[in-house]
Amino acid sequence: MTEKREYGDDYPDKTLYIPGPTEVREDVIEAMSEPMFGHRMDRMTDLYTTVVEDTKEFLGTDNDVVVLTASGTEFWEASTLNLVDENILVATCGSFSERHANVAERLGKNVDRLEYDWGRAVKPEDIRETLETSDTDYDVVACVMNESSTGVRNPIEEIGDVVAEYPDTYFVVDAVSSLGGDYVDIDEHNVDVIFASSQKAFAMPPGLAICAVSDEAYERELETDSASWYGGFQRTIDYYDRKGQTHSTPAIPIMLAYRKQMKHMLDEGHEARDERHHEMAEYTREWARDHFGMFPEEGYESQTVSCIENTQGIDVAGTIETVSEKYDFAFSNGYGSQLGEKTFRIGHMGEHDVESIEALTDAIEDVADL
Template identity: 75%
Template sequence: MTKKQEYTDDYPDKTLYLPGPTEVREDVIDAMAQPMFGHRMDRMTDLYTTIVEDTKEFLDTEQDVIVLTASGTEFWEATTLNLVDEKMLVPTSGAFSERQANVADRLGKTVDRIEYDWGEAVKPDDIRDALEADDYDAVGVVMNETSTGVRNPVEEIGDLLGEYPDTYFVVDAISCLGGDYIDIEAHNIDAIFTSTQKAFAMPPGLAVCTVSEAAYERELASESSSWYGGFQRCLDYYDRKGQTHSTPAIPVMLAYRTQMKHMLDEGHHERDQRHQEMAEYTRDWAREHFGLFPEEGYESQTVTCVENTRGIDVADTVEQVNEQYDMVFSSGYGDLSEESFRIGHMGEHDVESIEALTDAIEDVAGL
């Protein structure tokens, strides 16, 4: 049985280079320390409508936006319940795409998988073959497979799905939205969602999802849907009241407001460019000293999964960088814990801050 480990206030500050959560600006953290107010007050309407409409502006989308107190996992459940009556297609190429398929299984849906080896990317032609062979209510794709550092070609998949208007396109962009630009409407995406602690560089606690008009209408015609994450329930309440249907995490929404203003000031395309530069630096460094785990040409823009070609002790290297430099990065995911390690270059990091980490790794690993 797990025993209590008393939380204290004397932990050293660590710089986070994880696949999430990531570093948060000081003024964003400070924004949470405001007096509490009621979630049915006018002040809440001002706050919630601000973050929703600012998010639409940042993402350059006309789709509806839901900001819900939850982790991104909520929208695995909600999009499946809202859009899938019977059958869903989910290509699996890592831990999180497998988990998306497992969620649909547990919700009683029939799930067909297109299985890839970890490190491989989803191929649009395989999606087409599956759609030609059977009918699906929805296709669910993980845009950024955090476990392997693979960035799947969701734009090409979305373009393909434009030929199948009765099949809805659901994109898990939890570890990349806000750090990897995507034109949502241009690529026929019906729902794309993320968590705030990743490339948005906010504290954990909120999940964000865009919803197409077609997806909203689909849920209206469905015999069942998610209660907490139902599109109609969330969006109709917003239209009537400008608030959330259930009590929200107000302090985190205050942080969201502050950070989204920073994101708007930077601009989505400029933020995308900064993430490209960090990704290119990290990949070049990885190729020089180790190798890259993801399939060539499909590398993530926010998380680099480095293949441990030198056979270093990954767990010890992670620990020593933590102890000596107060920097935290991640070992490989699951069975890849010693075969790889992962560097999160997302949110408010830049090339200079990523270089500080790679210098630390070189020192500890004796490179």
Template identity: 80%
Template sequence: MTKKREYKDDYPNKTLYLPGPTEVREDVIEAMAEPMFGHRMDRMTDLYTTIVEDTKEFLGTDDDVIILTASGTEFWEATTLNLVDENMLVATSGAFSERQANVADRLGKTVDRIEYEWGTAVKPEDIRDALENGDRDYDAVGVVMNETSTGVRNPVEEIGDLMGDYPDTYFVVDAISCLGGDYVDVEEHNIDCIFTSTQKAFAMPPGLAVCTVSDAAYERELDKDSASWYGGFQRCLDYYDRKGQTHSTPAIPIMLAYRKQMKHMLEEGHEARDQRHREMAEYARDWAREHFGLFAEEGYESQTVTCVENTQGIDVAATVEEVSEEYDMVFSSGYGDLSEESFRIGHMGEHTVESVKELTDAIEDVAGL
């Protein structure tokens, strides 16, 4: 039985290099301290319409955008309930893609998996083969764009391009650990829904989930007998069209933070933000190759999370702890069974090559590299 551990006021501040949450600007944190107001006031309409329309501008899409008080997990459930009658195809190559498939299983859908060894990327030709030669007609295909557990970046653009040949099958992309730090043209590549969480590459506090919805996906839900109540496309988007607000009480302080950070993101620009993340990823990969190895398949490495293969056999848990204690920097051990076989560096949000180098210097010192 877990016992209460009293929250204190004297914790040291740690710089976060996790696969999320990540560092948040001070003015974004301060934005949460505005006086409270009602979620049915005009002020809320001003706030919510601002963050929705700014998000569409940043992503460069005319698709609808839903921002809900939730983690990105909400849209695993919502997209499945809204788009899938019976059959779903999910490519699994790590912990989070497997979890996406498990959610659909628990919702009573028939889920076929294309299974890959962890560290291996999804191959578009395998998706096409399953759609062409499988025993079922699929309502939707689910793919994780950035597999947080392995540092693999899957080729969702190529998969989306082939999905144009299957207009009755909807394409759902989990981009939780990369959207905002890894550019993707949503409409160009036939993505019906792509979703994320604010605490990752958006560099905002945790607590909000963001999802784009194509016209076809919206119409698909209208034809279904059942859909998600909380994350239903019609429920969310029709309420937005009528009121410019959310249908249920939102986390207003986090939306205030969202408003502030999205202005910063628009000022930087999506392509420039993508380039900065690309430079951080290249530095992290070069460092990993020099001292260790890379867990991800060559050519499919993540732009926001580098999973370093522990070829030197260092004590990963002890290194993570010592770097935290000595340098007040926090990175992550490997995920699950990979906890000692690898470790992960999150280079997302507001980090730069210079700040990532501070972490790798600390790891070198502690590990005696």
């Protein structure tokens, strides 16, 4: 049994370069300290409608937006319940896409996997071939945009274009670790459901799930008898349309932080934010190739999380620990036992820039004697 470890107030601050949570602006943190108010007051309507409409503006979508108190992975479950009667095709290329398939199985759905070796990207032509040749009529094709366990960025735009040719099949995208830091035209590419977590590229505290839902996905849920209660599209969207609020009590302080951060994101602009993340990713890849190697398939590298192959055989865990102690920087080892010492990961998302990423890579060079 786990023993209690008392939480104290003497922890050193660490600059976060992990795949999330990431760094949060001081004024965004301060926004959480406003006096508490009721979630059925007019003040809450002002707050939540601001959050939702600002998110729609930032993402450049006409689709409905839902913001709930949850991890973004709430929508693995909710989208499956809302859209899948029987059959779902999940493209798996790492730990998180495999979990999406596992969730659907736990919910009693028939799951077919289109499996790729870790580090390889999902190919639109493989999706097309599967849909053309399978005897199964799929209710949903699901794909992760950014597989943070391997640092792969899947071409969801092209995949969405393929799925669009099958009007009875819906396209669900897990963008937990990329939305807000890697631009995608949601409406142009037939993305019916796309979701993210607040603590990743949005650079907010953890605790909110953000989801954009197409009209077609909303209408599809109306036909099902097994929709999610908490994350149901009809329940959340209709309540917003009637009341301008969430159907259940939200984490109000985090909503206040969200409001503040979204204003910063709108000021920067989606294209400029995308370009800044692109520059960080390019710098990190160039550094990694000079000293190590990149784990993902070439041409499919993530814009928010670099998974770097440990070609020099450094002590990954020891390097992470020493960099943390000496520089107060935190970055990540490879994900799980499969990649633990074979790779390490740098999160370059949120409010970081090339200069701050360079500070980390300089620290790694120092500690690893590169």
